[in-house]
Amino acid sequence: MSAPTWLVLGASSSIARAFALEAAAQGCNVILAGRDRDDLDHGASDVRIRHNVAVAVVDFDAEVVDTHDAFVGEVTGLSTGFGTGPLNVFLAFGLMPDQSAIDGDPDQAQRTIMATYAGAVSVLHRLAPILEKQGSGHVVALGSVAGDRGRIKNYVYGSAKAGLHAYLQGLRNRLFRSGVTVTTVKPGFIDTTMTWGMPGLFLVASPQACARACLRYAAKGAEVRYFPAFWWIIMTIIRSIPEPIFKRLSI
Amino acid sequence: MTWKTMTLTGWGRTRRAEVAACRPERAPAAVRLLQGRFDRGILAYGLGRSYGDAPLNDGGHVLLTERLNRMVSFDPDDGTLVCEAGVTFDDLFAAFLPRGFMPPTSPGTSFATVGGAVANDVHGKNHDRVGSFGDHVLWLDLVLPSGEQVRVSPTERPDLFAATIGGVGLTGVILHVCFRLRRVASASVEVRERRMPDLDGFMAGLAEARETAGYSVGWIDGMARGAAMGRGILETAETAPTDPAGTAAKAPRKRAVPVDLPGFALNPFSINLFNQAYYRRVPAAGRTRTLPVRQFLYPLDAIHDWNRIYGKRGFYQFQNVVPDAEAPAALRKLLEAISDARAGSFLAVLKTLGGEGRGHLSFPMRGYTLALDFPRRDGVEDLLARLAAITLDHGGRVYLAKDAVLDPAGFARMYPRLGEFRQVLDSIDPDRRIQSDLSRRLDIRGAVA
Numbered sequence: 001m002s003a004p005t006w007l008v009l010g011a012s013s014s015i016a017r018a019f020a021l022e023a024a025a026q027g028c029n030v031i032l033a034g035r036d037r038d039d040l041d042h043g044a045s046d047v048r049i050r051h052n053v054a055v056a057v058v059d060f061d062a063e064v065v066d067t068h069d070a071f072v073g074e075v076t077g078l079s080t081g082f083g084t085g086p087l088n089v090f091l092a093f094g095l096m097p098d099q100s101a102i103d104g105d106p107d108q109a110q111r112t113i114m115a116t117y118a119g120a121v122s123v124l125h126r127l128a129p130i131l132e133k134q135g136s137g138h139v140v141a142l143g144s145v146a147g148d149r150g151r152i153k154n155y156v157y158g159s160a161k162a163g164l165h166a167y168l169q170g171l172r173n174r175l176f177r178s179g180v181t182v183t184t185v186k187p188g189f190i191d192t193t194m195t196w197g198m199p200g201l202f203l204v205a206s207p208q209a210c211a212r213a214c215l216r217y218a219a220k221g222a223e224v225r226y227f228p229a230f231w232w233i234i235m236t237i238i239r240s241i242p243e244p245i246f247k248r249l250s251i
Numbered sequence: 252m253t254w255k256t257m258t259l260t261g262w263g264r265t266r267r268a269e270v271a272a273c274r275p276e277r278a279p280a281a282v283r284l285l286q287g288r289f290d291r292g293i294l295a296y297g298l299g300r301s302y303g304d305a306p307l308n309d310g311g312h313v314l315l316t317e318r319l320n321r322m323v324s325f326d327p328d329d330g331t332l333v334c335e336a337g338v339t340f341d342d343l344f345a346a347f348l349p350r351g352f353m354p355p356t357s358p359g360t361s362f363a364t365v366g367g368a369v370a371n372d373v374h375g376k377n378h379d380r381v382g383s384f385g386d387h388v389l390w391l392d393l394v395l396p397s398g399e400q401v402r403v404s405p406t407e408r409p410d411l412f413a414a415t416i417g418g419v420g421l422t423g424v425i426l427h428v429c430f431r432l433r434r435v436a437s438a439s440v441e442v443r444e445r446r447m448p449d450l451d452g453f454m455a456g457l458a459e460a461r462e463t464a465g466y467s468v469g470w471i472d473g474m475a476r477g478a479a480m481g482r483g484i485l486e487t488a489e490t491a492p493t494d495p496a497g498t499a500a501k502a503p504r505k506r507a508v509p510v511d512l513p514g515f516a517l518n519p520f521s522i523n524l525f526n527q528a529y530y531r532r533v534p535a536a537g538r539t540r541t542l543p544v545r546q547f548l549y550p551l552d553a554i555h556d557w558n559r560i561y562g563k564r565g566f567y568q569f570q571n572v573v574p575d576a577e578a579p580a581a582l583r584k585l586l587e588a589i590s591d592a593r594a595g596s597f598l599a600v601l602k603t604l605g606g607e608g609r610g611h612l613s614f615p616m617r618g619y620t621l622a623l624d625f626p627r628r629d630g631v632e633d634l635l636a637r638l639a640a641i642t643l644d645h646g647g648r649v650y651l652a653k654d655a656v657l658d659p660a661g662f663a664r665m666y667p668r669l670g671e672f673r674q675v676l677d678s679i680d681p682d683r684r685i686q687s688d689l690s691r692r693l694d695i696r697g698a699v700a
Contacts (some may be wrong), residue, residue, distance in 0.1 A: 014276060014318070039277050046321035049332075050346040193276055197255035 002083030010093025033060035062119025264565030268309035286398035292686025297364035303655030304688035336366025372417030385416035417610030450481025573647035
């Protein structure tokens, strides 16, 4: 059987870049999808040169949903061209403006939801029948601890991720029947551009470690995972704080 | 772009710097960054494997290049690679050794970046054969202090090219490097080790090896005195025609030093024991072994963060080169000064260099180079000053990538092309937007014209 292919959605992010390299190191082919074509082309040559696997780049904008049919068509064609291995999906995109920026411009709320949630549903829903048909494969999507509880600091982004978590639960339920696994990974603090220079961070994990964990979870067919794992404890505590108290806090 | 306040050190951990650091992940972001305003200059910082203050800019800004590490293009016909400056030698070995290529030359650690290799014009154990890293560079993309991006090569803006090779980062931020990898028949080397009883014997052995061997390096017992002074092990090596069965191109196993060792762990007694054992582990008749090339090139990389064995105060590394004709007298004086000081040095490294590099501030010259580590203790700075003085007396120079203590006058005498270097910097960086602790300490830019 030929090597699997990973479609990486939002491939310019630190975690996605690390994921593409890790997957290629394991011999998988890679399709990089995102908006910054120049950066994706550079990322693609990097993966190709380092690991000698097949790599392709496809333009993808989560917010422009009427392009998603064509996008999924192109991805299917590329994946078939790579060989008979199954198509897998790593979803790493999202838009997280400062909550204060959203408060000043409610249109940003709409964009955040489109990019983080609606766009994700749109593309995954178009990929689902293909995955069902192939009868195997993995979907790994980055959720967020922000989706576990609405907080004053980023509740619009958090609500979009919460929506994504629920969608992934349903998708898992559906694809399980045809042998496809769906894993929700909720990262804590990862050392990315998003967190660089943020005060008060602790035990920050590297994007490489996160990427390796995502591949491991996929291979196991894990359902929901926090990374690093101790975030499960933190979020369990945060989720259990009664609302009358929580509304007074600013964590 | 967000600036993060952090503390950086050189590899020897004797010098620290509080900096505002940013870490661009894409090349265009790095170009934009350099257009900002910096009161105390900005400097590119790779992985901090320079020992002293060359990679530091205390109180100023630094641009971390570690995430600018993409490989851009590779031609398997002639081994030409274009990569971003944050790619490490470890990356190069991982990607290319299985395909029969390796870097043309390499410093003593694989955790150095390609950008750092250019900025320090690094050399390896094959300098007599292939020269230093800068000799293999076809062109560079550089972001000038003005924020302008330019390509430089031996034919395009050759002055700026010569200032950048070995220019300790002062011409701007190196973005891309194009250089040629070397084709190798295997991932292994056949290493021959022989005991050298004293300094004269050692120098004769190295003189012969530089003409005949692919790689050569000597390990000297820096504690040995009297007739045994300068004794040690001479290693010569050639690329093996094939890999021994079952070894292939596997990456070596790595261990880490989990904590700083206490200051007393390394003392003259323990170091002496270690050096003795190192000498005696090679039988009197010598021996020949086949080793994975990385194990041969990077014996210390097997232990991550090995600099922690020197404790919190850190250590100095001293490396100089003296011309062939002066070497016998100079090396004797250097070794005497070291053993007199009882400073306690782990194995000293002695090897030959083949000739001058292409950069204005390139370290190599034809001669003998000596490198030693000294735990940082009271009085060791005096010893280093003494070693620098001996080096100067004999027409040699000290390696900027290792240095933390040289003074401006000594530096200017060691680097005769400093005038040319200053001219280039005055034209591309009149406002002195690129600075480092090293450039200020050694007054590399000179008085304002």
